[in-house]
Amino acid sequence: MVKKQILFLMGVSGSGKSTIGKLLADKLQFPFFDGDSFHPEANVKKMKEGHPLNDDDRQGWLEKLNEVGIENLSTGAVIVCSSLKQKYRTILGKNLENNHQFVYLEGSFELIDSRLRERKNHYMPAGLLQSQFDDLETPLDALTVSIDQTPDDIVNDIIEKL
Numbered sequence: 001m002v003k004k005q006i007l008f009l010m011g012v013s014g015s016g017k018s019t020i021g022k023l024l025a026d027k028l029q030f031p032f033f034d035g036d037s038f039h040p041e042a043n044v045k046k047m048k049e050g051h052p053l054n055d056d057d058r059q060g061w062l063e064k065l066n067e068v069g070i071e072n073l074s075t076g077a078v079i080v081c082s083s084l085k086q087k088y089r090t091i092l093g094k095n096l097e098n099n100h101q102f103v104y105l106e107g108s109f110e111l112i113d114s115r116l117r118e119r120k121n122h123y124m125p126a127g128l129l130q131s132q133f134d135d136l137e138t139p140l141d142a143l144t145v146s147i148d149q150t151p152d153d154i155v156n157d158i159i160e161k162l
């Protein structure tokens with residue numbers, strides 16, 4: 001059985017965080033929170049207009065997701081958040097001590113770009129993918145899984161490694 005903990009599912013836009021996060025939370029019977037829906041309106045507008053977010057834009061959003069983690073410590077939770085830089089991961093993990101884990105969905109630019117171009121009804125333009133890779137600081141201490149497999153296999157891979 002997987003320990004109750006806060007799992008931050010991280011990776012660039014289009015790496016599959018929302019898709020995998022829902023399946024993982026279902027399988028573990030953890031509550032699920034999608035960081036996409038915690039952005040202030042101004043952030044969503046900025047991304048829609050094709051501009052990447054900066055550190056200041058992300059600050060309050062990361063703090064809010066940290067609070068969500070703290071509030072759900074007793075049940076465990078899956079929280080989707082790109083978590084691109086180390087300093088963002090420090091904000092997210094504040095006061096969660098050893099009760100949280102980053103799970104990194106790793107894939108190539110080419111694979112993710114092709115998935116983003118197929119994706120419908122989402123505010124994040126595929127054209128922002130390069131800026132996401134530019135900001136990405138590969139985590140050294142995350143549980144890392146390849147996204148070049150089916151969603152079910154990715155979820156099983158994560159659970160095996162937890």
Ligand SMILES: Nc1ncnc2c1ncn2[C@@H]1O[C@H](COP(=O)(O)OP(=O)(O)OP(=O)(O)O)[C@@H](O)[C@H]1O
Binds near residue numbers: 017116119151154
């Ligand atoms: N393992 C997979 N195999 C094939 N397609 C996938 C896989 N995972 C996700 N997808 C598809 O790739 C697209 C991006 O996935 P998703 O929206 O879950 O990514 P995301 O990381 O949550 O993106 P964002 O951060 O922009 O919200 C979606 O259209 C989804 O259906």
Ligand SMILES: O=C(O)[C@H](O)[C@@H](O)[C@H](O)[C@H](O)CO
Binds near residue numbers: 053082083084
């Ligand atoms: O940190 C960021 O640049 C943003 O959070 C993006 O990653 C979006 O939230 C999301 O991925 C778009 O759907």
